[in-house]
Amino acid sequence: MALSKIFTLRYYAQNTGFFLLLFYFFFGIVPGGQILSYHYTLIKGFTGSLDFLALVCFIWLLYNLKCMMFILNALSAKEHLFLYGTIGLLEGSRKWKTWYWLHLTLYTPVLVYSGLAVLVALKLQFYPQAVIILLFNVLMTIFPLWFYDRKVKHPGTTSFLARWQHRVNKTFRKPLWLIYIYELLNNNIKTLAISKGASLLVIILTCSLMGGEYDERYILTGFLVCLLLQSLIVYNHRHFDDLYLSLLPQLPLALWKRYLQMGLTYLLLLAPEYILLIYRIMPAAAPLHLLLIVVLGVSVLMLLRSLLYFPGIDQDKYFRWLLLIIVGLLFLTLARLYWYGVLVMQLSAYAVFLSRYYRYEAPLEKVD
Template sequence: MALSKIFTGRFYAANAAIFFLVFYFFFGIVPGNMLLSYHLTLIRGFTGNTDFLCLVLLGWTVYNAKCALFVLKTLSARESLYLYATLGVLDGQQKWLTWFRIHFSLYMPALVYSSAAVWIALRDKHIGAAVTIVLFQALMSVIPLFVYDRKIKNPGTTSLFIRWQQKLNRLFTKPLWAYYLYELLNNGSRSLFITKGVTGLVIIATYSLMEQPYELRFMLVGLLLVLLAHTVLVFNHRQFDDLKVSIAIQLPLPLWKRYVHTTFGYFVLLLPEFIFLAVRTYQVAGPLDQLLFICLSVSMLVMWRMLLYFPRLDQDKYFRWVLISIVISLFMILGYLYWYVVIGWQVLAFTIFATRYYKYEPPLAEVQ
């Protein structure tokens, strides 16, 4: 009972907002009489599609990592030192059962939903998907137990991720374009993984719903939705620059090189989507189409970032201009003016950057 309050109660309390959003997405937006069919369609969607299943497994992996990191963080807290005296004396079967109960109580939502998925997959004769889910969840339930046990036995050791991060920092000097990506991986991983999960679903849905033959305009419309999912990450980029790398303006770099750094940073940010798109469309989309996907995506994200050099552009106005640019791009795409969109947004982005970069002053609210 005491351990459940320390780990389970605190975990669900700390992540109540996230669980509310997930619950609303899975149950709140669906009418009661359609709830069962909605979940049956969703489960049959990922048990019958390998790409969709991989995306779901990735989501479960992220959630499992979140559970494990919470336990490790709790064990590392100064006020939790007494847990080493309590859990450290356990041995044998009792020790592993205790760790399993703790981890199961945190990871239980994923296990319950995956159990339903296995049952439906077996009924639909998707044996491969059912076996994959069972083996995957077995690993997700067992591997963290050894991590917890190692932490109890070695309370003063630094985690493998932290050691790898420190070693990487010693070996490599981060270029300017990588600063914000590094920040997202360390302090914005939640929003980053949610964004990538949403964009993966959009790409799968776009390609799956597209009627044959292959239609470039249909794929580009889906790509606009992928880019729209990144707007929050782009908006937060300004705050990161204002608070943590404001000294970058004093670096002896020409303006064009600064622009190239920003462009390359967004290319790397979108690299998972580019790879996924290439895997999904390589049989029907030629190299020129793949290049168009990359150029359009990077151009729009860079243009949205440059809009934020107008300091009075708050979040509401920013999203308003984002939607306007989406609509303009949509009409130009429907008019087959693909490369005009790319050139237009690049010209606008560089013009704003060249005229506003050295004049920009961070809003007082962000500086404070």
């Protein structure tokens, strides 16, 4: 009971907003009479496609890591130091049962839904998928126990990830265009994972709903939705530059090289979407169209970042410009005028970057 108050009850209390949003997504967006058919269709979709199932398993993995980090952080809190003298004294099967039950109480939402997915997969005779889901969740409930036990036995040691990051910082010299990507991977991994997971889900749904006949307009429309999901990361890029890289314009670097580095940053940022999308459409898409997708995505993000060099572009104005650009590209996509859109975006982005980069001044409230 004491462990439930320390871990389980506190976990669900701290993540009330997260679970309310999750509840709305699974039960609030569909009429009450269609909830069963909605979930049956959803489960049928990801159990019938290995790519979709891989993405769902990745999302479950992220949730499992969320549970693990909560327990490890709780063990590191000063007010919970007494746990090392209680749980640390347990031995044998009792110790492992305690850790297993504790982790299971946090992982239960995924476990319940994955159990329903196994039943649906068996009903539809998707036996390999059912085995994959079953084994995956068994692994998700077992491998965290080693980390908990190690934390109790070695409370003062740093994690493997922290040691790895420290070693990378010492041995790897990051170029300028990689600094923001490194920041996302270290301090904003949750935002990055959510945006990437949503984007990959959109790509899988787009390719699955397209059917057997390839239509580049259908693909590009879905890809524009992915770019919408990355827009907040681009907006935060300015905030990061204002806080940590405000002296960057004083470096002796040509302006065209700075512009090229910005393009490399967003090319790497969109790499997961490019890899999955090209993998899904490679047999049917022409090489020129694959190049179009790559250039289009980078051009949209470069234009959005360039617009942020204008003074007074707050979040509201930024999203107005974003919607205007996406709607304009949508009309050009429907008219098959793709390359005109890319040309207009690149010329506009470079013109704004050229005229505003050295004139931009970070607002004082952002750097204090």
